[in-house]
Amino acid sequence: MPKRYWLFKSEPSAYSLEDLERDTSTFWDGIRNYQVRNSFRDDVQRGDAVLFYHSSCKVPAAVGLAKVIGLAEPDPTQFDAKAKYYDAGSKRDDPRWLGVTIEFVSRFPRPVPLEELKSDERFDTMLLVQRGQRLSVQPVEKAHFDAIVKMGGKATKKS
């Protein structure tokens, strides 16, 4: 199976790339969207590349890279009645929500703002710049991924 490319959105006030760098790796929990759940379940593989994107902040931008190191597993927060993401309708023997584990790879020397992607026609077909598009984990085409990595000032790592 060829390596896939993803974009993970996060509000830096909640969990930033700096947080990931400090933690080295993290379990991506709190996803409560069926499309993303299905991507986690069916498509995300170990070794897939992740563009880390900061949303809902002063300058929304792709800020660096991560990679998938752990396949989908049940998200424990769905069973925790005190958690923000508690889901009373999810059963332990049939968990509704999944998360994956990602690891820090690098921070771009130069973040790539959403605005730049919007003004560059190469990215016209990229999901991220589509109107009303809200998926917090989305597939990215290799060409888009590579172009953004280049704009961020770091060559794509061979792996």
Added chain:
DNA sequence: GCCAACGTTGGC
């Protein structure tokens, strides 16, 4: 903080 776009819920 506004609001457009979207997903989900629930009444019928």
Added chain:
DNA sequence: GCCAACGTTGGC
């Protein structure tokens, strides 16, 4: 199974 109401996302 339709669709209005509601909640959330996320750029601006």
